[in-house]
Amino acid sequence: MAMTEPTSRRRRISKGALRTLAWIGGAVGFLFPWAALSLSPKPAATAGIQVLPGNQPREIVVRHVIRRIVVEEPGPASGAGVAYVTSGGSATAPVAAPPPPVTTGGSTPPP
């Protein structure tokens, strides 16, 4: 009579099952990033721009109506040949005036 208990034999997975599991694992690994990207929240589709502070994209809040004008103390260089008025389309009540013949807003593309 044997002095020890016979060792229980571990059940082996068949080659076919192992192959199937490998395929499933590979497919999940391949598809997971796509699924994560497609399920993650996206920025609203607006006409806004994004500006990069350093390396990180940051969404700029787009406010098409610029209403608040903050007027600060005039700088030290006095005597500027320009002053401001408000007009239609800006902060306050529209003024019945023709559009200005010239505007400024950054580098305008050619006609």
Place this chain on the structure above:
Amino acid sequence: MDAVLEIADGRRVRRHTFGAMGTRVRVIAPEATPRARDGFADAVAMVERTFARLEGRFTRFRSDSELMAVNAAAGRPTRVSAEFMTLLELSMDAARRTGGLFDPTVLPALLAAGYARDYADVAREPRAPRPTPRAAGRWSDLQVDAESVLLPEGVALDFGGIAKGWTADIAAEQAAHLLPWMIVDAGGDLRLVGEPPVGGLDVGVEDPFDPSREILRLKLASGALATSSVTRRSWGPGLHHLIDPRTWRPAATGILQATVWAESCTEAEVRSKWALLAGHGALDEIHALLVTDEGRLATNLAALDGAEVGA
């Protein structure tokens, strides 16, 4: 392209539009007086010639320009024209005064960001930016003597907006004697010469989110206005033409647009770029109008009598 427009108080002005230096150039002058009618055509011709000549010298989009020849000769001294030297010295002086925030040597960073072709092509077919390169040298590494310049190897010049502003100044001053008053507008950098109507001329400041909208109207009585904006010449998120020399990347300072007054368009151009890079503190030093990325508009310009402030 010519147009006659009615402006405030029923006055009429004539406006001529043409393209140069990759932007829209306009000449605006009064329509009413016989002197103005006679002088307008001559003034327009003079302005167009000046822009054509200086574009040929300073553009980076033509292989035969003087700028491209100087950049191609980096590493050895290059003799330059008097006009080139004048603009180079103005740029170097601006760089000194702004502590390097105005820097005419950021071209490699601009190319890496994607602005390597004419802007119309970039806007139509933007390409992915390349990694930001390391600066081979800065404005302070240039060696300039009376007639020549030596760029260190790997350094390239691009005058950009200051070339437009300077050209507007020269063109306006040359033609000033032909008209009672005149504005030369180089894509929003504009110079007024002569005696405008009492109270000044209306200039609209465009909304950085929608250029067809006006966010404020100014009265310009003398001098020049220039605007720098990160929403113009922008070809993707965070990609635009204003490079911050501190990072060598497109600027992101919280200021979207800076409109600045100065006596000359050259100086207004330098200050507007500086204000956009310096941020809100710019209002402590210069007359400006800033639009922040939150849509707030801050200014230290004086208000005309009757102007309403705030919402």
